[in-house]
Each structure stands twice: as structure tokens, then as C-alpha cells.
Amino acid sequence: MKQTPELISGDCSECPIRHRAVCSRCEPEELDELEQLKYYRTYKAGQTIAVRGDDLTTVSSVVTGTATLSRVMEDGRTQIVGLLLPSDFIGRPGRTHAQYDIQAISDVTLCCFRRAPFEQMVTRTPHVSERMLEMALDELDAARDWMLLLGRKTAREKVASFLLLIQKRSARPGGEELGEDLRLELPLTREVMATYLGLTIETVSRQLTALRKDGVIDVQGKKVIVIKDLIALMMESGDDDDGGILD
Amino acid sequence: MKQTPELISGDCSECPIRHRAVCSRCEPEELDELEQLKYYRTYKAGQTIAVRGDDLTTVSSVVTGTATLSRVMEDGRTQIVGLLLPSDFIGRPGRTHAQYDIQAISDVTLCCFRRAPFEQMVTRTPHVSERMLEMALDELDAARDWMLLLGRKTAREKVASFLLLIQKRSARPGGEELGEDLRLELPLTREVMATYLGLTIETVSRQLTALRKDGVIDVQGKKVIVIKDLIALMMESGDDDDGGILD
DNA sequence: GCGCCTGCTTGATCTGGGTCAAGGAGTGAA
DNA sequence: TTCACTCCTTGACCCAGATCAAGCAGGCGC
Known part of the structure; x- marks a missing residue:
């Protein structure tokens, strides 16, 4: 049975970093540390959040709204390769450029962390990287299901x-x-x-x-x-x- | 720049768990611990390694050969959703059933670990889960590139x-x-x-x-x-x- | 009200790739 | 050598979905 992280009371609706994404097993002082790192950024529906190749100075996580990840061919043919829903991450450790075009399809709020401190925090708190692994594997399964859809x-x-x-x-x-x-x-x-x-x-x-x-x-x-x-x-x-x- | 784990001398060709997959930063005693856990299993070209829904009692990693991951629809339409090459993993923490059909397309050697001790080992050695996260994200990127191919x-x-x-x-x-x-x-x-x-x-x-x-x-x-x-x-x-x- | 704009529907036609069918080519056994 | 078997190629035809084109509907400013 898949483990469902519990919400942390009083703070849940505000930022997924504090609950769904990584924090079901955080100690209070770890939460405080996260708290000090984060800041918010908002985008209007239709706005472009990043295009492939952009420098990503932050790792961020969707708080509210929906965004799409897409790949575009030179002649304009476009395939959406993923949906970003609340608690999904943008950016990954060790990669400083966007791999996809990212677009807000509704109003979107992101919770952002500067790259270096975020990565240090991940290294120091092992269950965070375990949780991120779990999320990545879930996304991988979803992507593969979608491959069946697209191909067959x-x-x-x-x-x-x-x-x-x-x-x-x-x-x-x-x-x-x-x-x-x-x-x-x-x-x-x-x-x-x-x-x-x-x-x-x-x-x-x-x-x-x-x-x-x-x-x-x-x-x-x-x-x-x-x-x-x-x-x-x-x-x-x-x-x-x-x-x-x-x- | 992506980090390239170094090979560990004398042991490289034998088992990816000891080098490419997870171990570039392992301490010797951690390696020994891994060493005691692992055993090998081989499959002939064409053989089925697992089908969707199978109980996976081990987490394993490809040592030699190539295998395919595929999804099959009820009427037989099939889509290969991934290739498993040396150092790729089969099985994931917290999931005990195969999500895909897995087939050897050349002779394949797997390096296997029983689930529970492997998961404990991952928990105890943080850089292993970091490395697995990196691998999962690479596979996710590959899957998404393939979605563009399939769709457009x-x-x-x-x-x-x-x-x-x-x-x-x-x-x-x-x-x-x-x-x-x-x-x-x-x-x-x-x-x-x-x-x-x-x-x-x-x-x-x-x-x-x-x-x-x-x-x-x-x-x-x-x-x-x-x-x-x-x-x-x-x-x-x-x-x-x-x-x-x-x- | 009116015009305009954006997003949606519907029709007519075209075409890339699927389907069906008939060989070819390599390999291995007898 | 022949047969059998598997895998690959090629041709003829068809059809699902793309393309091109013409409206339609709702919202919004004026």
C-alpha cells in the first residue's frame, strides 16, 4: 500500500513543500529551515513560465493551479509531455536548464527555493530525497501510460x-x-x-x-x-x- | 555538468550496483554490505522476466544485456515504454508488483536484492537514494522525449x-x-x-x-x-x- | 443593440500509415 | 539438396485522422 503523507495542521493549503511534497516526516526544526528558504511567485493563465534552455535559478513546486510541460519541434509541432499539478516540482538537482517549455494554463502560484540551499537541504534530510524519488517514479509511470496512449x-x-x-x-x-x-x-x-x-x-x-x-x-x-x-x-x-x- | 560516477577498480564489469548505478561514493564497508546482499539471475533472449501484476520479491539491476518494458492492451496492441540497459533498475521501493511486462531481448543477467534489506540499505545510505533519483529523472526525460516522437x-x-x-x-x-x-x-x-x-x-x-x-x-x-x-x-x-x- | 474576437463545430477532401497478401532470403535440420 | 521456419520486403488497397474551409456561439467593449 502506498504511503500517504499526512497533512501538517494549520499550514496545509499554503505550500506543498510543507506537506504533500516532502514534509510528512519532517521534524519541526527542519520545517522552519524550509520555511526560511521559500518564497512565492505567481503567473497568470496563459503565461509562459519557462522555455527549453532557460536558466533555472530556482527549484520550485506548484502550490495552486495547473501548468503544462511541452516539447516543440522546429516546425512548430508540439506535444504536451506532462501536467504540473499542485505539489509537482519544476527543476531538478544538478540540472540548471529547463528541459521543456512550461506554461501556466490556469493562474499558478509557485513556491520557490534557490538552488544551492535547496540541494543542501535535500542532502541533509534523507527522507526528502526518498520522497522526491517516489514522486519521480510516479511521474515516470504516468509518462509511460501516456506513451501507450500516444502510440497505440x-x-x-x-x-x-x-x-x-x-x-x-x-x-x-x-x-x-x-x-x-x-x-x-x-x-x-x-x-x-x-x-x-x-x-x-x-x-x-x-x-x-x-x-x-x-x-x-x-x-x-x-x-x-x-x-x-x-x-x-x-x-x-x-x-x-x-x-x-x-x- | 552531470556527475559521472567513477568505476571502482577490479569489480566494474561484474555488477552495476557496485559502480555505475549507485556506488561511486560508497565507503568500503557499505560496498561489503551490498556485496553480501546480492545474487545473480540470468535470462535467455526472448524470455519473459515478469508480466504486469507479478509479485516482485526483489529489486534488481541489469548487469548485461537488454530488456524491454511494455504495456499491452486487452486486444493485444502493445507499446514498448522503455529499454532496460545495464545499470537500470527493475522494481522500486514501496511497490511490490510489476507495472509492465518485462522481456529479455538479448541474454540478460540481473543482479538481485531482496526487497526489505535493499530498502533498508537505501535508507541508511543517503547518496544511494540521491543517485536513484537522478536515474529516475533521466528516465523521465527519456520517456518524455519519446512521447514527442510517439505523438507527433x-x-x-x-x-x-x-x-x-x-x-x-x-x-x-x-x-x-x-x-x-x-x-x-x-x-x-x-x-x-x-x-x-x-x-x-x-x-x-x-x-x-x-x-x-x-x-x-x-x-x-x-x-x-x-x-x-x-x-x-x-x-x-x-x-x-x-x-x-x-x- | 452592434461588431469583433476567440474558441468550437461541422463538412469535404486528402493522405500517411495500417492491413492484407504474396513472395524472398537466410538458417538450420535431416 | 530439400524442406521448414522465421524474419523481412514489397505491392495493392483502405481508412482513421489530418488538412482545408466555412460557419457558429458566447463574451466583451462600445
Whole structure:
């Protein structure tokens, strides 16, 4: 069973460095040390946070909002290769340049640390690097699942998988009543979806229409999708049963 | 600049745990401790090492040979999501089931550790988990580059990228003379290539023929490919200039 | 109200790569 | 030498999804 770090009371909503990301097992003095290092930076929706090759003077962590990681080819073809959600990190030890383009797709707050002190802190507190390892491996698994999607799934399966991904992400942890969390507020335009799925915007639109006509989902305006038949959607996604972590 | 762990003399070719993977900064007694934990296991080319969902009672590391990680859909569609080369790990802390199918594509030797003592050892020696983090992040970068390939590249670009990947991997580190390392001994069948590239075997074959007709490569028998024009091949791959690590 | 702009949908057509099918080429056994 | 087997190549055809193009709908400023 995967270990779920506990939140640290009174401070949780403010900065993931203090809870979700690394700190479930920190001693109070370690927390204070972290506290003194950090500062915040905010970005508006649509703003570019970094482009590939940029100098990254900080290691940071998403506090609120969503950002995308993408790779762009010279002729403009673009693939989103990851979503950055609260508690995900930007920057890694020993690498001072951005490997990807990073863009805010909603308003984003980052919690930043200057590189050198952060790295020292990581070295001094072993469970921090263990926790970062765990996070990196989770991301690696997610990336590999996405490779299956990009390489082998049909457009319809891709769109269904995407909706399920968003559904899983937006389900509030803890007591989600079955048949309740099925109204998805998409924070993404069709364009972002297409760039994430390795499709064009037209194909995404067509597949959503097809799923609507088949009674699997309902599309309300541009941003809201209601899953009318979760089971059917799961069948459409091409994933086997559990779809989740095996441990 | 990325840190290159030094080899430990006299013992290097035997087990990556003792050098490349984790041990460049180990103290002698830590090495001895590792030494007592490990044992070896071998697999023939083509053999299955694990399938998704299997209990993994060990954490292991590739010593020699190459294996593939793949995800399979219920109807048989398969995507290779990673290559395991010497020093890569199988299994991760805190996860006791295989997330992927693992197959030997050449004869493979693994260096194995029982889970519990390995995890304790990782906890006790902080630079081991730092090193594992570094490796995981490298794999994550590779996976994301592959996502761009799967999502956006044409068949020709995919095949060209693949040849360059093999070329880079098989170039002996240190003094490779330019224009020398261009004879590739492919350890892979067309089928494995196709499964890795998100293509069919026929398309791979056609693209290789096309690249041959255009004078970019030469195909000698089934297993040997000679790169006649590396620059042209790099242009064909769709990657920008350096293609390498930015730091 | 009106125009404008951005994001979405839908239709018509095209095409890259998949599918199906028929050989070739190397290898190894008898 | 022949057969059998596996892997690879090539051709003919097809189709899912890209491309090109024409609206549509909602929001926002004036």
C-alpha cells in the first residue's frame, strides 16, 4: 500500500513543500529551515513560465493551479509531455536548464527555493530525497501510460482516457460518492487537449460530439462535460479494469 | 555538468550496483554490505522476466544485456515504454508488483536484492537514494522525449530517431572517432522496433528501404545498418541540433 | 443593440500509415 | 539438396485522422 503523507495542521493549503511534497516526516526544526528558504511567485493563465534552455535559478513546486510541460519541434509541432499539478516540482538537482517549455494554463502560484540551499537541504534530510524519488517514479509511470496512449490508442480511446484522467484528478480525495463527481469542469481548451493527446483540435471536437451522440457524455458549453455513463466511458478508454496503481 | 560516477577498480564489469548505478561514493564497508546482499539471475533472449501484476520479491539491476518494458492492451496492441540497459533498475521501493511486462531481448543477467534489506540499505545510505533519483529523472526525460516522437513524428522521423538513439547508445564512451561508430549492430528485430516506435513492422521496413534508397543509410542483412550520412539522418529525425542534455 | 474576437463545430477532401497478401532470403535440420 | 521456419520486403488497397474551409456561439467593449 502506498504511503500517504499526512497533512501538517494549520499550514496545509499554503505550500506543498510543507506537506504533500516532502514534509510528512519532517521534524519541526527542519520545517522552519524550509520555511526560511521559500518564497512565492505567481503567473497568470496563459503565461509562459519557462522555455527549453532557460536558466533555472530556482527549484520550485506548484502550490495552486495547473501548468503544462511541452516539447516543440522546429516546425512548430508540439506535444504536451506532462501536467504540473499542485505539489509537482519544476527543476531538478544538478540540472540548471529547463528541459521543456512550461506554461501556466490556469493562474499558478509557485513556491520557490534557490538552488544551492535547496540541494543542501535535500542532502541533509534523507527522507526528502526518498520522497522526491517516489514522486519521480510516479511521474515516470504516468509518462509511460501516456506513451501507450500516444502510440497505440485510437482518437476515441484517447479522448475517453483523457476524460477519465481529469475525472480521477478532480475527484476530491476521501469520500467521493459514486455517481457524484461526474461533472467535469475542464480547465483546458480543446487546443490543449489536442496537444496533450497527440491529435488535432478538430478530431478532439469530433470525438466529443460522437461520445455525446452515443449518450456517454453530455457537453454543456465549452468548459463543462458531464459523464453520463462512467462504465461505458471506461470501456471506451481501452484500459483494462482497475486502471489504477496495482499496489 | 552531470556527475559521472567513477568505476571502482577490479569489480566494474561484474555488477552495476557496485559502480555505475549507485556506488561511486560508497565507503568500503557499505560496498561489503551490498556485496553480501546480492545474487545473480540470468535470462535467455526472448524470455519473459515478469508480466504486469507479478509479485516482485526483489529489486534488481541489469548487469548485461537488454530488456524491454511494455504495456499491452486487452486486444493485444502493445507499446514498448522503455529499454532496460545495464545499470537500470527493475522494481522500486514501496511497490511490490510489476507495472509492465518485462522481456529479455538479448541474454540478460540481473543482479538481485531482496526487497526489505535493499530498502533498508537505501535508507541508511543517503547518496544511494540521491543517485536513484537522478536515474529516475533521466528516465523521465527519456520517456518524455519519446512521447514527442510517439505523438507527433512521422514514420520516417521515428525510424531516423531510433537509429540515432541506437547509435548514441552503442557509441563507446570516451574516444569515439567521428565517422567511425556508424556501423550499428541492431540487437532488435523489426518487430521490436515497430513496437517501440508505435508503428507496424511493414512501415518500419518501408522507411528503412526509403532511407537506403536516399543514400542516408545502408542495410546489410537483417541486423546491420551502416549510417552513411549522419548529418542527413539527424535532419531526418526532426530533433533540433544538439539532441542532447542541455547541462 | 452592434461588431469583433476567440474558441468550437461541422463538412469535404486528402493522405500517411495500417492491413492484407504474396513472395524472398537466410538458417538450420535431416 | 530439400524442406521448414522465421524474419523481412514489397505491392495493392483502405481508412482513421489530418488538412482545408466555412460557419457558429458566447463574451466583451462600445
